[in-house]
Amino acid sequence: MRLTLLLFCALVCLIVVLAEGRERRASSRRSLGLRQQRITRNVRQRNRQSARARPSSRTRKLSAVKKSSKKSNRYGQSFATTTGSRIALKNTANMEYTCKMSIGTPKQIFTILPDTGSSNIWVPGPKCTSRACKIHKKYHPAKSSTYTKVGTAFAITYGSGKVTGKLAKDTVRVAGLAVTNQTFAMTNKEPGTAFVESNFDGILGLGFRSISVDNVKTLVQNMCSEGVISNCVFSICMRGGGSSKRGGALIFGSTSTTAYTGSETYTYTPVTKKGYWQFDLQGFYLGSTKVSGSSQAIVDSGTSLIAAPTSAFNKINKILGCTVTSSGECWMKCSKKVSDVTFVIGGKNFVMAGNKLKLKVRTTKGNTICISAVSDMGTSFWILGDAFIRHFCTVFDVAKSRIGFAASSLSIAVNFGSCRQLRISLHGVENPMGSELSNRFLSINSSTSSNDTDKIRLPLRNRNNIEYFGIVSMGTPKQMFKVMLDTGSSNTWLPSSNCARSNWACQNHRRYDSSRSSSHVKDGRNFTLYYGAGSVIGYLSKDTLHFGGKELPNLIFGEAMFQYQEVFDSVIFDGIVGLGLGERAWANSTPFLDLLCEQHLVEECVFSVYLRRVPGSLRGGEIIIGGIDKSRFSGSIHYVPLTEYGYWKFEMTKVSVGLEKIDVGVSAILDTGTSNILMPEQSYDILHKALKATTDYGLSFVTCELDSLPNIKLLIAGRTFPITPMDYVKEVLLEDSIKVCITRFAPINLNFWILGDVFLGRYYTVYDATEKRVGLARAVPDVAMGG
Structure with a gap:
């Protein structure tokens, strides 16, 4: 199948912004199926669509210990009290914040995206022929005297597809700091349009090592262990403002950001799960209305807006009276007055002016529209992206596993430029559908005519003409799941109850529990499935599949332990039933279609697909x-x-x-x-x-x-x-x-x-x-x- 649900994620992102949305599932699902679309990833899908002017190769290393009137003029503040090693961020239409980083000796300079939502460093490699690589700067190992070959394969999946390459080691320099023998990836494939349309050449992951691909030691981790910085922290302060390209700063080794906050006082809250920078958001208020109580939140510099849990977003939408697009954006009248927003963190209220929740977007044709800074990505937690960080400088304390916040004193303009530059987070998670909704769906769709009993009918549910899924059950007694019936793949898999707690995609969907099924048979073989928009890793089992009033015993299927990457977070379906042919199935297994034909559950080994594409219809x-x-x-x-x-x-x-x-x-x-x-x-x-x-x-x-x-x-x-x-x-x-x-x-x-x-x-x-x-x-x- 391809998780078209990703490339889609990238295109969708753009589509979304242009007013109706990410219609491309994850195609969020759909990038090369969950292949080319399923960002979205959402972008994390990152669907970062921004102005594609090639950034200047000129690097600006601004040492925080130097006092410069030029720097003061640049940010409208005095930097005399700022310590640590700092590098300026460039702001592209309030949608993308980038900085300079070099690799190798002599230095090869790149424009990179500092991303607290991932943990690896990658830049285009010399053998990359993708469209994105052709218009961005490539790293050439032959030109560096400090290059060391590693050669391990590297792959990370975004909403626009899987970025692949090889690991290498070299000296990495950022903000005037150098880390020798830092492991990073040279890409050889960057699919889709998301990276074509971005200003950055590569990504600097600032998350924890636990989510690092290939368990690569992170840059900040090496800075700390090698004594490059004495204080194992980094800080991000973002600056917004109309057409201004001044974007604030990324500071390593210091929490002193008085140039941006006016004080040294931060409110700290502990990290609740190492991986992403995750913490407990104790409350969210719009005016005097309590929208959300205690819930989990992630600070993600790789996301443009703020993503709210679906239930909270619906309340916000009702208050704002805006129109929701199929991709989860909320469009409102530019004349709408909005009450102040309050985030409750660590027992303290962080207030953002209501007019900052309303963002003006200029379309490519020069028209002005307004959207809410809060979007819906179908998550069960909050994603606090650039729209949040612009108002609250954030300290990421690696040593003490905590996050600190302080209100920013930098001015932020409402108008943020062209709509083509809106990015969608790569970290979207879809909540499991409630049983009440599932049952209602079954009751209105599961009728079968009396003269058609030789056929099995599986009703499909339509999510915005982007995602189609049906309901099946596995085991004895039945465990119900939403599945995508995929003609592009042949294997069947479901999330396992034994999956890692750190794997969001699994934890936020229904999970199969073999211990609850009397018909379960252990297989035990390991499997890995690769989709255009992600991969699934787990082990094989055998059980009875229930669908359309029929039972299919002894189906070999996968219990997914890990689902990479965010594409699986952003879809509604729990798993996949492959409708492809046996040639592409696991070795020594009989896939769904072949098995039901072998067991003569139907007279003809044929199936047909009828999709109903009616706007607004389930x-x-x-x-x-x-x-x-x-x-x-x-x-x-x-x-x-x-x-x-x-x-x-x-x-x-x-x-x-x-x-x-x-x-x-x-x-x-x-x-x-x-x-x-x-x-x-x-x-x-x-x-x-x-x-x-x-x-x-x-x-x-x-x-x-x-x-x-x-x-x-x-x-x-x-x-x-x-x-x-x-x-x-x-x-x-x-x-x-x-x-x-x-x-x-x-x-x-x-x-x-x-x-x-x-x-x-x-x-x-x-x-x-x-x-x-x-x-x-x-x-x-x-x-x-x-x-």
């Missing part, structure tokens, strides 16, 4: 196992042979727009795990040129006059399957009823197309495992509406 269609439903499509079914038995993959003769050929003789995959339509980068460029689209930092804008836009024609085995503008164009409504329109396509670094939910919403699809073929027919138009 009913998402159904998957019919054992045959087809003629009421769901019109005309005849057009069958095409598979070209690769691992995937539901077939050949497209041609893709065209009018007389313009977009692609010829190219393969395509039908993928319920992808939100949009993904295609090779070259095809993407040709297509958008034919559509006369304007590309603006990861989004392709077209006219909203849909009648003037052409159909995109897919010629498949002699029959043409058009995709209409109603399918591939997303209309976003800005304030004052200003409309912009974007396409639902995304480029991938592969040589085939992935036809996700945008295509599957228009066409009823049949998957015939016996004849090794797929079938296509026009879905009933009055139900399969464009979303």
